[in-house]
Amino acid sequence: MRKIVFAPLLALGLAACATAGADYRPPETSAASAPSAQGAFHAAQGGMASNAPPPGHWWRLYDDPTLDALIEQALAANADLRAADANLTRAQAVLREAQAGRTIGTTAEGGASLTRPSGTGESLPGVVGYDLGLSASYTLDLNGRVRRAIEASGADVEASAAARDYVRMSVAAAVARAYVQVCAANYSLRVNQRVVALQRDTADATRRLFRGGRGTAFDVSRAESAVESSAAGLPAFDAQRQNGLYLLATLLGRSPADYPAEVEGCAALPVLGQPLPAGDGAALIRRRPDIRQAERAIAGDTARLGVAMADLYPHVSIGGSLGLSGPLKDFGGGTAFGMSVGPLLSWSFPNRPVVRARIDQADAQVRADLARFDGTVLEALRQAETALETYRRDAERAAALDAARDSAAVSAGQAQRLFRFGRGDFLSLLDAQRSLASAEAAAAAARSQLALDQVAIFLALGGGWE
Template identity: 50%
Template sequence: MNALRALALAGSLLALAACSTVGPNYELPADAKINAPTARGPFMGANAPAVSQAPLPAGWWKLYDDPVLNDLVQQALAANTDLRVAAANLARAQAIVSEADDAGGFKTGVSAAALHSRESGEQYLLSEQLPVENLADVGVKVSYQVDLVGRLKRAAEAARADAEASEAALDLARVSVAADVARAYVDACANGHELAVARHTVDLQAKSLAATQALVKAGRGAVMDVTRSRALLDQSRAALPGFESRRRAALYKLATLTGKPPAEFPKAVEACVAPPTLKQPIPVGDGATLLKRRPDVRQAERTLAGATARIGVATAALYPNVTLGFGAGSTGLLADIGQPAANRWGLSSLISWTIPGQGERARIRQTEAGADAALARFDGVVLTALRETETSLDAYAQDLRRNAALKAARDQAALAETQTRALYRAGRSPYLVGLDAQRTLASAEAALAASDSQVAADQVTLFLALGGGWER
């Protein structure tokens, strides 16, 4: 009868556990910034001709149609050390989920022991010495921890949310690594481009110096013209080491991003003298797709879910812990193991409860404050994602306008330099006018090359803000 009562009690507790879970059930707050209509609508800068409202495709770097860049990104995704760290963190979080899922429920233990000994007679209130015997004990124990108010369930929810946040962190690392590779590739090629422009300017000015020296030698110019021309040439040469240094730094960064020592930088990029260009407008989508796509937004939302579940874990500390158990075995002389006289079994129940005090209630308030902070961080991440995208769109549009103006200025400067050089050779223009025209052309060429580099960098920054590549 006692056994039947214990089983009835166990059934009642299981039924209670099935319908009792303390703490709030997670749902995205209605007033979260991600639900704002202005956050989910079209971008303000999406009407520029250089972008489109088409959805951003996965693998955005493939839009450049550059095999070298594609290969570098794939190498980085396979070997980058930051990604290895993020992957290990995800594996750890997933193992914690397995541990949380396995907590509570049924636990089974098996024991077996054999002993050759002489027991103390006095422990059995006997005055004579007991004989040496072969003793044994074998048994099986089964216990079940009743999740009375859902503490284990909430803990598992928190662990799963943490694992999903780690998964989003891995996606965020992938987005960042792909953007870093593209940016380093752009930097290497852009500095190669600016270096080539600077070398071309040096070559033109060297020819101009030679022509000026010839004219002076022929009595058609002043020695001061040669000095000024040589000074301009030396000034242009002084810019070359800076471009070369930045190009080498970008090559070394590409090596480490792809998991290699700097000495193993990609040789195919060393000769690159033009940054990659897009042959189509950048697809940007809208705010709703952005916030769904960005891994940092998903990470912050999953962190909020985990913080909400921990309120239930803390609240469950106010209630008792209930464990039910069953054990059976055989204890006695080795020869009698398994015989009715040595067999045993029993049902048990354990209820433990620490009377709640201010500490337990303070921990609940701590978790509630943590959830409030997680919501604030989530809102902040959403607003930052929108701000970064709008800022990148505006910067890209403005730099494209500046680039177009610089192209026009370069073309006019080149025309002016050609005209003044012809006039000087014909003796119809002073040398200083031609020198100023050369300086203007050199400045225009350098400014345009720098602008080309900035436009390419703006594209990568915009792609990074859009966060594409690993949608869930």
Template identity: 70%
Template sequence: MTVRSSLALAIAGALAACSTAGPDYRPPERSAATAASATAAFAAGDDHAFVQAPLPDRWWQLYEDPMLDRLVEQALAANSDLRAADANLRRATAVVQEAAAGRTIATMASGGVDLARPSGTGQGLPGTVGYDLGLSATYPLDLNGKIRRAIEAAQADAEAVQAARDAVRVSVAAATARAYVGVCAANYGLSVNREVTALQRRTLDATRKLQRGGRGTAFDVSRAQTVVDESEATLPGFEARRQADLFLLATLLGRPPADYPREVAACASLPFMTKPLPIGDGAGLIRRRPDIRAAERSLAADTARIGVAMADLYPQVSFGGSLGLAGPLDNLGSGSAFGFSVGPLLSWSFPNRAAVKAQIAQAGAQVDADLASFDTVVLGALREAETALSTYARDRDKVTALTQARDSAALSAGQAEKLFRFGRSGFFDLLDAQRSLATAEASVVAARTQLALDEVDIFLALGGGWQDRP
């Protein structure tokens, strides 16, 4: 085969590849995200605690708690994990710019001076001083779309990194709300347990008076003292949990633990929503969850990389030109020293087609793995949302039942105290009633705290809170 026929064959191959190599990306049509049950209303969302309304961008404002609003906004502005995520996004954006630069004109300047004595010239030593100055430029024609596919891949990668950044934002908002709930819950528990302890201490004081009057025994006093001590022993635990959550808040706000927000330390009531929670539906969840968006964008990026690999089956064509001066130094600037060239440039890894086809197979397998991972992420997100909704609904029922039990225990404790005062009931019955009241109060505190945390878990599972950046 002559050089001319080889060149013609290469140009024909390049022209045949003028369409962009590889498949065009389309969102997966047959996946977990397109199933009718996945996009419908949540199965656990039919409770009266929920409403199928769109989730607001700043879901924490549904609490109507100015303190919580300030804390979340401060965390979203100063959190160190978010700063790192922002830096990762800037890096991914720079990678896109680097890929886009591949379709621009590339230039190169060169120059050199040498001392040479060509063989066979008969020249004496040391020889002739020569020079070589050149300027070249090439422009990629990208007939097979390799650069276009590389840009697509880089752009999709950057969007996946942006989704990962949004996922960090969701987590930071939820962690801040949970820490705030923890502080308020600890103070709420302290308040309730102090009231119970005060009631038990009044019983202890009355028992001591009865002992001094001959109506009680030392055994009655010691048992009453034991009940008071048991209740007081729970108080340091609440204080420790409050301080731990205050330290966590400081960290989320980008501060040292000792610089925790003092104004939060006095939070005395649990934040609760007075209206049904807006939860949307499965379709809204799939569009909103950052981890689903990240998985979908990774699938798009790897689909584009199939085209990058397939483009190597065809010649890479660019248009180039060069200008230069070369010759002996004493001939610098003369017309004979000037030269130029212009024309198409081809490169082709024709002998390595087996390696290229293996790379195409690798890229295709990666897309298949990405599609499976995408389905896994979608199914996991739907499961988390359904579980969070179901748990919240059942915990609401639990709070209702425990509150009724607490009210009954409080009534029994009051009745036992009156009966004991009038000598119609034994001291043990009084202590038992007060112990039951203390246990019931502790159960209500724990259940209400868990319910408040369940609300945050719902919004975390729904993936809201990243759309409206400060």
């Protein structure tokens, strides 16, 4: 009879000795392994970018101590980074909890009671009793459930670290972008102030000519209108600068009013002294923290699939207990002592449909993770190609606008000389100066956009978290 009872249990125990679920392996047939995803970027052409890998602290390529200091301050005090650090600490604590499943678990219990059996006629308060116990158990983990739980928590820690790195990368880029915004606003303000000063000189000359009988009141009013029209755009640059300063303060973990005053007068755009280092697709896939986070999610959920599969088999542990119980008056007597030791077995055999449903859920989650990983890789490659293509085309546009500005400056100078010596009409002078104002503003905006494009490229390439 014993053979009939224990043979199936022995067979189940031996079957459960193998770790449930498959060991995780990185995806072999994914978007990341495609040859087209591994090579050089298609948009990195024309000498604007190189195949050199971007450095971790890419902002140091600008050789700007102010920018370096701002980013270092933000990485030490940013609120989003503090939250990401706390999430990582929580994941590490969950891992320690899972690892505790490999240790001996102990429980101590104690209680007191007051009883008075009915019908005895005894007077109150009755009999005072006690119950003290100490139990211990150790999970044998024959089916690998604890091991898979530890693997899942370990992958979660690495995913949280990758998420923290992504926040770090984003914060560095946001600080650089806000810094460029402040510098670009001052740069554009200075350019447009020069245009307004030129138009004011023309308006002053027009008034003198009018007083000398060589001009008309209409010429004067048109000259003054041109000055006011150009001057009306100046406050927008002040607002752009101030908003950038407020954003910097927030990124540095300060209130907006406590913005970094040392940046307020920045008027020179950050400039790279070399072709922008872009690397290739393979390096991008290895570098981007969000891709690493997506890959670690697959690893964690693959291990959780093993946890779900482990419930198909019995859970075996070894336990024992010691206890004292009885009336308080007999405390310490031999009859009050009890103990037990032996294997403990639990099995959800009657609920196998529930276990199968949980396995199907975990398997579907792994398949969703694989799809999400592919999507993350493809999106990262698209962002890099888009940022590089935008930068290349904006550079071409900025060069063309610089040439147009230079031509407009020559034309405005010629028109002013012709008008001053009576060989040109006032309308031609105003048109030339209006064209110069527009060309100066467009060229300044294009140069500012190039600086922002560079930051966007470094963000898309995943630099800044190492």
